[in-house]
Amino acid sequence: DAKTTQPPSMDCAEGRAANLPCNHSTISGNEYVYWYRQIHSQGPQYIIHGLKNNETNEMASLIITEDRKSSTLILPHATLRDTAVYYCIVRVADYGGSQGNLIFGKGTKLSVKP
Amino acid sequence: KAGVTQTPRYLIKTRGQQVTLSCSPISGHRSVSWYQQTPGQGLQFLFEYFSETQRNKGNFPGRFSGRQFSNSRSEMNVSTLELGDSALYLCASRRDDNEQFFGPGTRLTVL
Numbered sequence: 001d002a003k004t005t006q007p008p009s010m011d012c013a014e015g016r017a018a019n020l021p022c023n024h025s026t027i028s029g030n031e032y033v034y035w036y037r038q039i040h041s042q043g044p045q046y047i048i049h050g051l052k053n054n055e056t057n058e059m060a061s062l063i064i065t066e067d068r069k070s071s072t073l074i075l076p077h078a079t080l081r082d083t084a085v086y087y088c089i090v091r092v093a094d095y096g097g098s099q100g101n102l103i104f105g106k107g108t109k110l111s112v113k114p
Numbered sequence: 115k116a117g118v119t120q121t122p123r124y125l126i127k128t129r130g131q132q133v134t135l136s137c138s139p140i141s142g143h144r145s146v147s148w149y150q151q152t153p154g155q156g157l158q159f160l161f162e163y164f165s166e167t168q169r170n171k172g173n174f175p176g177r178f179s180g181r182q183f184s185n186s187r188s189e190m191n192v193s194t195l196e197l198g199d200s201a202l203y204l205c206a207s208r209r210d211d212n213e214q215f216f217g218p219g220t221r222l223t224v225l
Contacts, residue, residue: 101172
């Protein structure tokens with residue numbers, strides 16, 4: 001079962017920041033927080049991941065609380081093309097290992113509106 | 115660099131038939147994972163192959179099988195198709211870390 005809880009849906013105005021929350025209260029010390037998104041009828045796309053420090057890349061920022069029990073994915077200037085289902089996943093790092101499976105929950109359906 | 119490719123993109127079969135889906139990973143990626151996505155169950159892990167060996171398996175019946183070739187290309191097979199096998203089948207490849215790259219999927223419809 002997924003170890004995360006996300007709101008089923010959210011709306012965001014185009015050009016505004018989209019803040020997607022995720023609760024992972026049972027996260028272990030060696031588990032990372034990963035975010036993927038799936039645009040309708042396409043395969044999921046990796047966005048970002050982090051352990052305990054905040055992370056930023058060209059797509060988004062990830063803010064993880066100090067107790068690591070929750071996190072927020074931030075899309076700084078949402079566009080219509082960011083409309084998608086966003087999945088928050090927690091798992092151990094598996095560099096070269098055999099745990100290739102991602103456990104997806106139901107995610108958050110983000111609708112960016114003009 | 116080319117992404118993950120899957121063929122065919124769409125497929126219609128009837129109950130009782132079998133089907134084979136193909137996945138070509140990103141060049142240099144040795145791990146290939148398969149997932150099934152349905153409206154009711156969401157995205158579920160089927161299995162992972164690495165260097166031609168299955169090393170991780172989800173909770174699916176034996177009708178679902180796969181293999182990987184020496185060039186890392188992978189196929190999955192579903193035998194004795196059931197209506198409930200209608201789904202989007204996704205393939206993902208990765209290097210040595212957890213960043214998985216997904217293909218566009220194969221939409222299978224079982225009539």
